Amino acid sequence: MNKKDCLKSVESFDKTGFNYTMSHINGKYKLTVLYAIYRHKTIRFNELQRYLNILSHKTLSNTLKELENSKLIIRKEYPQIPPKVEYSLSERGTTFIPILYKMCEWGEKYVK
Numbered sequence: 001m002n003k004k005d006c007l008k009s010v011e012s013f014d015k016t017g018f019n020y021t022m023s024h025i026n027g028k029y030k031l032t033v034l035y036a037i038y039r040h041k042t043i044r045f046n047e048l049q050r051y052l053n054i055l056s057h058k059t060l061s062n063t064l065k066e067l068e069n070s071k072l073i074i075r076k077e078y079p080q081i082p083p084k085v086e087y088s089l090s091e092r093g094t095t096f097i098p099i100l101y102k103m104c105e106w107g108e109k110y111v112k
Helices: 003-008 017-025 030-040 045-052 057-069 097-110
Strands: 042-044 073-078 084-089
Touching: 017 030, 030 042, 030 045, 030 057, 030 073, 030 084, 030 097, 042 045, 045 057, 045 084, 057 073
Parallel strands: none
Antiparallel strands: 042 084, 073 084
């Protein structure tokens, strides 16, 4: 199926690739968190929260859980005290990065 077909041939919206994609990235901060994790490769929770500086602990925690459930990020927990948890993009999440680049390019074109 080519790009035109994907966007225009819709038998039912809930069965479209667009709807499926949005179900995994829909939310106020999911794309922002994906972007931040991509930039850092691997990042700990507190580093991510400091870097973004716009999310509460609870909001970031919920967003990370949703991204993990969508298999877009990997949460790696180390058995130590104090607890250490790192986040990175999964293989599936890495395939989403070209979409973030396209969004960036579109924004740079019209930001002026």
